[in-house]
Amino acid sequence: xxADRQIKEAHRRIPSVDALLQQMPDALANWGRQQVTDxxxxxxxxxxxxxARGETPQTDAEALQQRVAQRLERSxxxxxxxxxxxxxxxxxxxxxxxxxxxxxxxxxxTVAAAPSNLEFDLDSGAxxxxxxxxxxxxxxxxxxxxxxxxNNNAAAVxxxxxxxxxxxxxxxxxGELVEIGGSFRIPEVMQRAGCTLVEVGxxxxxxxxxxxGVINSATALLMKVHTSNYxxxxxxxxxxxxxxxxxAQQRGLPFVIDLGSGSLVxxxxxxxxxxxxxxxxxxxxxxLVTFSGDKLLGGPQAGLIAGRKELVxxxxxxxxxxxxxLDKMTLAALAEVLKLYRxxxxxxxxxxxxxxxxxxxxxxxxxxxxxxxxxxxxxQPTYSVEIADCASQIGSGxxxxxxxxxxxxxxxxxxxxxxxxxxLAQVLRSLPLPVIGRLHKTSLWLDLRCLDQEQAFLGQLDGxxx
Numbered sequence: 001x002x003a004d005r006q007i008k009e010a011h012r013r014i015p016s017v018d019a020l021l022q023q024m025p026d027a028l029a030n031w032g033r034q035q036v037t038d039x040x041x042x043x044x045x046x047x048x049x050x051x052a053r054g055e056t057p058q059t060d061a062e063a064l065q066q067r068v069a070q071r072l073e074r075s076x077x078x079x080x081x082x083x084x085x086x087x088x089x090x091x092x093x094x095x096x097x098x099x100x101x102x103x104x105x106x107x108x109x110t111v112a113a114a115p116s117n118l119e120f121d122l123d124s125g126a127x128x129x130x131x132x133x134x135x136x137x138x139x140x141x142x143x144x145x146x147x148x149x150x151n152n153n154a155a156a157v158x159x160x161x162x163x164x165x166x167x168x169x170x171x172x173x174x175g176e177l178v179e180i181g182g183s184f185r186i187p188e189v190m191q192r193a194g195c196t197l198v199e200v201g202x203x204x205x206x207x208x209x210x211x212x213g214v215i216n217s218a219t220a221l222l223m224k225v226h227t228s229n230y231x232x233x234x235x236x237x238x239x240x241x242x243x244x245x246x247x248a249q250q251r252g253l254p255f256v257i258d259l260g261s262g263s264l265v266x267x268x269x270x271x272x273x274x275x276x277x278x279x280x281x282x283x284x285x286x287x288l289v290t291f292s293g294d295k296l297l298g299g300p301q302a303g304l305i306a307g308r309k310e311l312v313x314x315x316x317x318x319x320x321x322x323x324x325x326l327d328k329m330t331l332a333a334l335a336e337v338l339k340l341y342r343x344x345x346x347x348x349x350x351x352x353x354x355x356x357x358x359x360x361x362x363x364x365x366x367x368x369x370x371x372x373x374x375x376x377x378x379x380q381p382t383y384s385v386e387i388a389d390c391a392s393q394i395g396s397g398x399x400x401x402x403x404x405x406x407x408x409x410x411x412x413x414x415x416x417x418x419x420x421x422x423x424l425a426q427v428l429r430s431l432p433l434p435v436i437g438r439l440h441k442t443s444l445w446l447d448l449r450c451l452d453q454e455q456a457f458l459g460q461l462d463g464x465x466x
Contacts, residue, residue, distance in 0.1 A: 010051045013059045014044060024065055031072050039068045039075070083434040084457055088406070088447035090356050091395035095436065097294045097301070099352040101340060104299065104333035111332045118328045131316075133331050137338040141264050142278040142289070144306035148316055149293070149334065150324035154189060156290040156303030157258050161193035163318045164254060164311065165220030171198040173206035175238065176225035186225055186258075195220060205237040211247060221254040222247065226261075226276060245285025254287040254311055261396065262291020262304070264341050270348065270358050273394075273402035278306060287311055295396045298353030299337035300330045356450050357394065361405040364448050368407045371448070371458065375409055378461040383411050383424060392449045404449065411437075411444040418442050424466070431460045 017040050021028065027036045043064060050057045058064075083095060091097045100108075111118075121128035129135075131148055138147035150156050161170065170190060177186050177199070190197045198219075200210040211222060222244055241257060248255035259276060268274045275296060281289040288311055293302030303324075305315060315321065326334070340350050348354045368387045376385045388410040391403035413420035421444050428435040428444075433456055437446045451457060 007051055010056070010059065011048065014047055015059075015061050015064065017041060017044065020061060020064060020068075023061060024068070027065075027069055027072060031076065035072065036068070039071045040064075043068050043071060081434070083436050084453055085450045086408075086435060086437045086446040086448060088390060088408070088438050088445065088449070089393045089395035090404075090450055091295055091353065093396050097396055098298045100300060100333055101298075101337065101350055101352060103336040103340065103350070107332040107336045108329045111328050116328055116332075118331070130325070130328075130331060134335050134338060137335060138304060138306050141338060141341050142306045143282050144278075144289070144308075144312075146309040146312035147304060147306040148312055148321070149305070149326050149331075150303045150321070151326060151330075152294075152301055153258070153260060153262070153290055153292040153303040155324045156305050157186075158189055158193050159315055159318060159320055159324060160256055160288055160290060160305060161190055161195050162320055163315045164256075165193065165195035167194060168220035169196045169198045169214075169216075169218045170220055170223050171200045171211055171214050172223050172225060173201045173210075173238065174199045174203050175201065175206055176227055206239055207237065208239050208243050208247060211239065211244065215247075215251050215253070219251075219253060221256055223256045223258065225258045241281065241284035241286065245287075248287070249285070254308075255285060256288045256290070257281045257284075257286040259289060259291040261295040262289075263296040264338075265344065265347065265354075267296075270354065272357055272404075278304075282307065292396075293334055293337075296353070296394075297337065298351045300333040302326060302330060302334055352452075356452075357404065359449055361407065365407040367448050367451065367454065368409055371409060371454070374458055374461055375411075378464050379411065379424075379466070381414060382420070382466050383413050385409055385411050388445070390445060390447055392447055406447050406449045408448060409446040411446070412442065416442060427464060427466065431463065433457075433460060435460075 017037060020040055021033070021036065024036060031039075047057055047059060047064075085092060085095050087095070089095075117128065118133075119128050119130045120126075134149060135147045138144065138149075150159055172186065172190075177197075187197050196218075198214050200206060200214055215222075224239070224241060224244055245255045259278060259281060261275070263275045263277045264279070266274075266277065278289050278291055286307060288305060288307035290303060290305050291297070293299040293304055305312065337351070340347055348358050365387070372385060372387060379385060386409075388408050390406050390408040392406040393403055411421070411424065413424070421439065421442055425437060425439060425444050428437065433453070435446070435457065437444045439445075
């Protein structure tokens with residue numbers, strides 16, 4: 001009986017929703033009556049549940065208002081936020097891949113803030129083509145006759161196959177049946193596109209005769225998939241693009257190359273590992289080439305299709321094209337990134353992806369030297385910090401066996417306990433500007449190759465709560 005009276009008394013002390021609303025004018029101004037009311041009711045429901053369990057939570061109005069304000073802040077805070085990428089992977093899929101240049105960001109804001117001529121021809125006053133804003137640029141940079149774009153490269157491959165090979169066969173080398181991010185595989189994409197995969201050759205060796213031997217009246221096209229996310233070594237053989245293009249031409253078939261990551265510049269001239277370019281693929285005889293916009297190209301997420309005008313025209317009229325098309329903000333960003341490629345001399349300085357990929361190791365080491373004292377002060381005596389050589393990855397399936405020399409701040413717990421280094425990684429992820437490192441052998445490695453925000457990183461060190 002006494003317990004029941006105590007519970008009833010605790011319930012009577014809980015303020016009403018109306019009374020609390022009258023005392024929260026700032027919250028009402030910020031969040032609106034409906035949202036504040038819902039948060040209050042949820043908080044009061046939690047209080048009653050605690051009381052029913054025999055707990056004695058604070059029920060005064062001031063404490064309730066504070067908890068409700070915190071609840072509202074949490075529910076309205078952005079879930080998609082910037083982070084500092086010190087993982088050692090430049091094009092990290094989980095961290096959004098390529099960072100956009102200022103020109104692209106400005107273009108996005110401009111077209112997002114007002115109506116635009118997305119599909120409106122200002123000269124004629126008639127309906128226009130949304131891809132007119134990027135098609136000429138893609139053709140200029142690749143040598144293609146025509147181009148179109150969709151929301152990613154997997155969609156580009158899907159659309160090409162569905163347009164040109166629906167209900168028909170497509171030969172592909174067994175060594176090129178790649179799996180991309182999220183466990184999606186080329187055979188599965190082909191199945192969804194409505195065509196039949198014909199595997200040719202062996203995993204490690206495929207010859208031109210293998211392709212020639214399977215071509216029949218049901219064959220729709222020949223396809224080559226660039227294995228951008230893995231590499232076969234040893235006793236291997238692949239059919240050169242030029243030879244496949246010639247065979248396709250002889251048999252009256254389109255020749256399609258899926259570059260995957262794709263590039264518009266000669267990486268070797270930048271001191272980076274060589275990667276095939278879209279222009280090279282077209283020069284080698286590809287009728288169509290597909291590649292990503294947000295990987296080596298350094299732009300927004302997109303899948304580009306470039307090649308013969310007749311084939312691109314067919315692709316544009318496929319009903320699936322509307323489902324996969326780009327929005328105005330992506331088109332605006334992509335156009336500005338493509339324009340940067342017109343000036344190769346300034347490209348590395350202006351495009352974040354290439355700037356990070358080509359950053360000299362000595363520059364990164366110098367930055368590590370500048371950061372070491374401040375980070376050591378913030379973490380001692382619980383952790384020790386030292387500069388260590390490391391190797392950065394390009395990421396997103398691009399150049400999988402190639403690495404770039406870099407420098408890291410290696411943080412090791414004094415206890416030697418793996419739990420302590422994992423706790424520090426969580427603390428860094430909880431900062432206002434989260435810091436993402438890499439855990440390896442009871443140490444947290446902060447690879448500095450992508451650290452553009454040096455002052456922002458330093459400014460957060462005083463806020464660490466170990």
